[in-house]
Amino acid sequence: MKMPEPEVNVTALKSENEELRLRLQEAEDLISAVRTGAVDALAIQGADGPRIFTLEGADQGYRTLIEQMNEGAMLLSQEGVILYGNAALATLLRQGLEDIIGTTFAAFVPTDFQASWQAIVAKGWDAGKGKGELPLRTPAGQLLPLSLSANMLHFNGGLVLACILTDLSAQHEIKAIQALVAEQNAEISRQQQALKIQEAAQQRIEQAAAEVSRLLEGIPQIAWTANPQGVTTYFNRRWFDYIGQSGGQPEQVWWYNYQHPADRDAAAARWQQSLETNHVFEAEFRLRNHAGNYRWMLSRALPSYNERGELMQWIGTCTDIHEQKMTQVRIDQAQKQLQENNAQLQRANIDLDNFIYTASHDLKAPISNIEGLLHALLEELPSAGPNQPEQSVAVLLTMMQDSVDRFKRTLDHLTEVTKLQKEYAAPTAWLSLGTTIQDVCLDLAPLMQELGVQLEVAVADCPAVLFSEKNLRSVVYNLLSNAFKYRAPDRVPQVRIWCEATSEYLKLAVQDNGLGLNLATHQHKLFAMFERFHTHVEGSGIGLYMVKKIMENAGGRIEVQSEVGVGSTFSVYFRRWYT
Amino acid sequence: MEKLTCALLVDDDQTNNYLNKLLLSRLQVTDKLLVALNGQEALALVEEHCQEATPSCPALILLDVKMPVMNGFEFLEAYAELSLPQKHAIIIVMLTTSLHPQDMERVQKLHVDGFLSKPLTKAKVEGILETYFHRHLPKE
Known part of the structure; x- marks a missing residue:
């Protein structure tokens, strides 16, 4: 390696350094973008031109997740246009994705909910997050409840609103199911409550029944109970003694089997009537005993109520009334x-x-x-x-x-x-006794004179009588003429006629001092037809019979008191009528 | 006194007829005296003798009530049905013992000139002659 030449100047070095720093920066940004998924493809300049490297591995999972998830997902532009949508969105909106992408989402929001939708969108853009519930209208017109959340995202150097749409109809169903479950639970608990009450009531009934049975065992008659439906539930010991069974369950057809065929239908009808009306049951019928003999029974039953006024049972007895019945x-x-x-x-x-x-x-x-x-x-x-x-x-x-x-x-x-017997309905009038007596005395005047009768009339205070005029005359005539005719020959005939009023009768009495009668031997013949007790006086034997008939036909009567040798008193009783 | 041309006694009691015949003949009341033993016989006699005014059509009928075959009431009912030219000239007098109230009611609906209670006497015959025929028995 050659030693750096001194002629390489500092400025050039600085410039080269700066370029390197920028390239490093660029590489770091790229890596960062790849890491964050901000880019999904890289174009690498090769010897044969640029090569595209798609960063599949980087976001494949998210993409799949989004495509597969149940919720609808979409990206909206600032204008509200759908830039991207997943398969679930297409399902929610009942349309193909190709028809959805590129349309305005607001088109799916019903008019009434446009304001809600705008509020969510505005919040999304302003605050970065918006959330709310609203329904969507599918092309078929169905309304679909949704929960919608919007998040503002940077995308491809712009801003988009990423929306997740959750179908709420399932949740509504769950709510409905929950409500149903709650309702059923409540019903079950109510029934349980009712059952408890019934059990308690049943227990009370049983207690009461046991008490009743204990009491009914003690009474001397046949006793029984029946439920409100009329089915016999209990018999006391007397019943089994009577029919000659050792005991056991009451048979439902027991009446029919033991009642006399002539009586059973009437008794059953009565029983049915009592069941329908809750009125006392009472019937008489013959019941066959262990010896096969029928005896008359009086059966009575009363309904028994609980404290709430509900009919609990019927308590009945059969009393042997055979002897009375025979009598x-x-x-x-x-x-x-x-x-x-x-x-x-x-x-x-x-x-x-x-x-x-x-x-x-x-x-x-x-x-x-x-x-x-x-x-x-x-x-x-x-x-x-x-x-x-x-x-x-x-x-x-x-x-x-x-x-x-x-x-x-x-x-x-x-x-x-x-004639008298045919004159039951003889016309009647209010008559004065005094006047009638006067008239009769006129007719009898010759006889009275001949016999020297002393007559005392004391009827001035008598009330009027309602009677047939002819009959009253006949009565007075017969009584007076008898009193005169049957005088004692050795004394002056004294006759007294007077009256006495009670609330029911007016009594007219004729008293004489004549021969008198032996009532012990003659009374029953005194008022008979053609009976005569004295032969020395002319008589028909019909007078007293007529008087008696007249009085009895008019609701009255005749009485006599007499003593031989002293005299007689004949009293007639007129029935009093009030106007 | 001018006698009646004919009289008719209607009674099943032969003795009573005998006595009445005796009385009427003694009093010389009528030229001819017919006797019927019941209503039916009387009706036959009337039909036979009264189609025309003949001397044997009775001017007076003395009628009993209780008779067999056809009694007095039934006779009157049947008689009412007859159409006879001389009907207006025939006097009918009922002779009764006593009338039951029920019979009284029945007889009032029928045509009868008079009622007399039995027995028939000279005085009653005299009354009939005076009332219905304006004749008087000769003084004895």
Whole structure:
């Protein structure tokens, strides 16, 4: 090596040094660029011209990463034009990359979200980072929720905005799933809660049922319980004793099996009715016992409620009412018999009435014929002379006429009776007793005078009676004339007529000091038809019968008090009516 | 007194007919006296004798109520259906024992000139003659 020549000047050296330093600088920059990925290819000047070296190894991983990732990625120019996009972006936007690159991204943002988009972009350019969520509209018109982040980058000597677009629809779905899960969890917990409550309730029911059973075992009747659906859940010991089983589970068809076929349907219908209405169950039916005999039972059941007013169960009993029922049946039969007898008696009564009417009617014709024939005979007989036989014939004829008259009178009385019986609905009026008594006394005046009767009338304070005028006259007439007729021959007849009012009846009493009657032997015949107790006085034997009939037909009655040798008191009771 | 040309007794009671016949003949009330034992016989007699004004068409019918075959009411009902030229001249008097209220109602709807209760007497015959025929029995 040659020693540096002194003639190489310092300036040249300095210049060469400077050039070397610049070249070193350039090389270092290149290395740095290669390291940072700022360049992806190098052009090396060779002997055959420049050779391009692509720096594959340097950023291959990143490129692949970007191309493969799920998020959309793009580079936007300052004008908002898409300079680069990855495959995911194309998928998001449902278009080919070739259609996307070079278009304005804002075209994909719906009008309502343009402002949001501009805000993100402005922030990206101003602060270097922008972030936000907004939807994109695909060419098909679907809206796609996105999360978008923008970063400002230096690229190829310019500035670009690198954007990552994350599809949020999946996240929305997850949220929806989460919400669903939460809801279901809540439902499950609610159900668990409900189950707990039910369990507690069930426990209470069972406790209550156990308590009820314990009580029901102690009672002397057959007892049972049923659930709200009507299925029998329990029988006490009496039941199994009755049907002759050692015990066991209640059968669902038990009623049907043990009830009398004639009673079971009615009982089942009643039970159904109670189940529907929650009203007390009550039915009577025959139940077959262990010996195969049916006995009448009264079954009753009441619904049992819990503190919340819910029907928990039915508690019922069967009480043996066989003896009562049999007694009742006998009573019913007796009553029916009685009613039949009554009806029969009524028919007999009507028949009797009709008989009396017909008899009195039909007897009139022959008796009037007899009378007519008697008169004809009288005409035929030679006029009565002084000779005896004709005289005796005349006596006989007179006696015959008397008999005919008596026969006719009896028929008239019978006719009166039948008229009375047909006069149930005789017209009534408000009548004064005083006036009626006065009228009757006028009719009886000759008899009173003849017998020297002392009559005391004390009816001034009596209220009026609502009665048939004819019948009232008849009653008063009969009572007074009887009092006069049956006088004691050894004393002056004293008759007193007075009244007494109660709220229900007006009593009119006729008291005499006459012969009197032995009621012990005669009372039952006193008011019967054609009964007579005295023969010395003319009488039809029909008066008291008529009075009794009249009073009873009008809802009243007649009573008698009497003592032989002292006198009698006949009292009639008029039913009081109020206007 | 001018006698009636004809009278008709309608009664199933033969004794009663006998007595009435006796009475009417004694009182010389009528020239001719017909007797029917029930309504049907009476109806036949009326139809037979009253088509024209003949002396044997009864001017007076004394009618009983209760009779077999056709009673007094049924006779009146059938009689009402007849069309006879002399109908207006025939007087019908019912003889009854006693009328049932129900019968009373029924008879009021039928044409009857009068009612008399049995038995028939001289006074009643006199009344009939005076009321319906303006005749008087001769004084005895």
